[in-house]
Amino acid sequence: MRLALLLICLAFPATGQEAAQAAAQRLQAAGEKLIAAESARDRISALTETVQAYEDGLIAMREGLRQVTLQEAALSTDLATQREEVAQLLGVLSTIRRTPDPVLQAHPAGALGATRAGMMVADVTNGLQTRVVILRDQVEQAQRLRDWREKATQELADGLQGAQTARTALGQAMSERTDPPLRFEEDxxxxxxxxxxxxxxxxxxxxxxxxxxxxxxxxxxxxxxxxxxxxxxxxxxxxxxxxxxxxxxxxxxxxxxxxxxxxxxxxxxxxxxxxxxxxxxxxxxxxxxxxxxxxxxxxxxxxxxxxxxxxxxxxxxxxxxxxxxxxxxxxxxxxxxxxxxxxxxxxxxxxxxxx
Missing domain, CATH: 2.70.70.10 (Glucose Permease (Domain IIA))
Structure with a gap:
């Protein structure tokens, strides 16, 4: 019970926290009710609420996992595009760097053109450094999303097992009833x-x-x-x-x-x-x-x-x-x-x- 509560409360991005917290609160309340149950009727009621809380929590976990998977896919596509652009810019700057100084200074527009070209290269270099920093942050974000997805997948499996355990307990409690109220006997x-x-x-x-x-x-x-x-x-x-x-x-x-x-x-x-x-x-x-x-x-x-x-x-x-x-x-x-x-x-x- 506590494990499932932690899974629902802690393993969610902001997109699923509200639903997850609501399910976690229901799960906690059902657990307390189950502990306090004194009769078979109370136990069945508490187990019913437990199963429903698990089901709501699993839906929230699946939605959170789906959102993370979509974010990771979109970020991976963006990273692939930016990597290609940065590689092209690095290739151009590398070519310029290997060009002999006399050739660089022999600009068709003269010394003024050469100075302007140098300033443009400097601007491109600064811009490229900014892009590299952004790209590095995005790579780290993608890795965090990937780690969260792998962790959430395992937690989802644990939550499914918890839900199944609660359903089994509920079925057992229902089968052990001895005095359900009846209106008629079946023929x-x-x-x-x-x-x-x-x-x-x-x-x-x-x-x-x-x-x-x-x-x-x-x-x-x-x-x-x-x-x-x-x-x-x-x-x-x-x-x-x-x-x-x-x-x-x-x-x-x-x-x-x-x-x-x-x-x-x-x-x-x-x-x-x-x-x-x-x-x-x-x-x-x-x-x-x-x-x-x-x-x-x-x-x-x-x-x-x-x-x-x-x-x-x-x-x-x-x-x-x-x-x-x-x-x-x-x-x-x-x-x-x-x-x-x-x-x-x-x-x-x-x-x-x-x-």
């Missing part, structure tokens, strides 16, 4: 029959609808619910699927966007693992594409409760997730989110802050 045989006969995600969700199981807190469309996983909303490419696709970090934590009842969890059609939530009467939130799911059918979850994890870089569902390649070059995992009101899908932007 495995009935569910298996429904899954086997499902023709589409929408029809299956409508069959899973259970009237009267919504939480006492009623939520309404406001367009400000957080996305279940941090990431970027991808452009719509499949009109047959009315939901949205969120490009999330590999292994990202998927959390409940609102208080809800878990109606279903399991593999369905070509969607991978699916979780269906009922946040309010006659409204369903459908999440698909998870690799690992923590919750059970009938369970009552709060806002921010961990639902599961996305896959890693080498575990991509080709039917559901087209890899989105970000500037830092990492393969992303895609979470599918669909909202249904009554028997029909509705635009998710009426519920969620998609921007």
């Amino acid at each position: 495995p045989v009935q569910i298996a029959l429904l899954v086997a006969g499902a023709e589409s995600l929408g029809s299956f969700a409508n069959q899973m609808r259970r009237t009267g199981l919504a939480p006492e807190i009623t939520i309404t469309p406001s367009g400000n619910l957080p996305l279940p996983a941090g990431g970027i909303v991808l452009p719509t490419t499949n009109t047959e699927r009315p939901g949205i696709r969120i490009a999330a970090q590999p292994g990202a934590l998927v959390a409940s966007p609102a208080p809800a009842t878990v109606l279903f969890r399991g593999a369905l059609l070509d969607y991978g693992n699916v979780v269906i939530l009922e946040p309010t009467t006659d409204v369903l939130f459908i999440l698909a594409g998870l690799k690992e799911v923590f919750v059970e059918p009938g369970e009552i979850v709060e806002t921010g409760a961990p639902l599961g994890l996305m896959g890693d870089e080498t575990d991509v569902d080709g039917n559901l997730t087209e890899n989105a390649i970000f500037d830092w070059g990492d393969a992303q995992q895609t979470l599918y989110l669909e909202v249904r009101e009554g028997q029909s899908p509705t635009n998710p932007d009426s519920w969620f802050a998609l921007e």
